Amino acid sequence: MNELTDITGQVAVVTGGTAGMGEAAAVRFGAEGAKVAVIGRTPEKGNAVVKRITDAGGEAMFVKAECADEDEVKVATKTILDTWGRADILVNTAGGFIDAPPLEEITLEAMHHSYDWNVIAKFLITRELVPTMKANNYGRIVNISSVAGRTARGGAIEYATTEAGIIGLTRRLATELGGHGITVNAIAPGLVLTPRVERHPPEVLEARGKSTPVGRLGTPEELAHAIWYFCTPGAAFTTGAVLDVNGGAWMG
Numbered sequence: 001m002n003e004l005t006d007i008t009g010q011v012a013v014v015t016g017g018t019a020g021m022g023e024a025a026a027v028r029f030g031a032e033g034a035k036v037a038v039i040g041r042t043p044e045k046g047n048a049v050v051k052r053i054t055d056a057g058g059e060a061m062f063v064k065a066e067c068a069d070e071d072e073v074k075v076a077t078k079t080i081l082d083t084w085g086r087a088d089i090l091v092n093t094a095g096g097f098i099d100a101p102p103l104e105e106i107t108l109e110a111m112h113h114s115y116d117w118n119v120i121a122k123f124l125i126t127r128e129l130v131p132t133m134k135a136n137n138y139g140r141i142v143n144i145s146s147v148a149g150r151t152a153r154g155g156a157i158e159y160a161t162t163e164a165g166i167i168g169l170t171r172r173l174a175t176e177l178g179g180h181g182i183t184v185n186a187i188a189p190g191l192v193l194t195p196r197v198e199r200h201p202p203e204v205l206e207a208r209g210k211s212t213p214v215g216r217l218g219t220p221e222e223l224a225h226a227i228w229y230f231c232t233p234g235a236a237f238t239t240g241a242v243l244d245v246n247g248g249a250w251m252g
Helices: 020-031 043-055 070-084 108-136 157-180 202-210 220-230
Strands: 011-015 035-040 059-064 089-092 139-144 182-189 242-245
Touching (some): 011 020, 011 070, 011 108, 020 059, 020 220, 043 059, 059 070, 070 108, 108 139, 108 157, 139 157, 182 220
Parallel strands (some): 035 059, 089 139, 139 182
16 A cells, blocks of 8 residues: 555544545445444434445444534544543544525524534534544644635625634644644635535536536546545645635635
């Protein structure tokens, strides 16, 4: 195996791993020889992802948790560490968005919910798993943000604000953890054909795809490939970076 890309035997934790980009990342890690902890809220979906990994010869387990709930995150991470003794990779895909109402219609509750869902959920599990990474002087953390956090042109105010917050969190963590062999990077996807996105009318998705330079929308597997790069040993000199994976819809 190439020492720059080999993650065999490492423990990869994927939040929001039951569907979409998280599922694709979990399956990719399993195929690359990592042990995969799939974290999500729905056991039926989580166990189905685990079965995909184990049927292909990998090792995985599902851990139920609401990632914005501190107590549930503590229990979930303890389960992973008690089982495998370490965590080498953390991919935070848990989060989401709602439709984009005008400012006057956004409630304080919606702002709090979006912040919990998109920022607090990433903060909590990172805080719990960083000690084991520090102990091993090695870690790879990838936070999924959005093109909405890179440009003011799209997304609801609460969503775009929290996605920008994820980028700020990523850069601050990269600064603090770099001396411990831990890299922290973010990916800012454009529109990707996840189950949530596929609920939009086909004509809307077609128009959005045609508006990009590559002429289509992205796939979860393409995002998983970008995530995998950040998590390889060879990415040790890349930290605090934001990778725009959006088909050229926005170029910063």
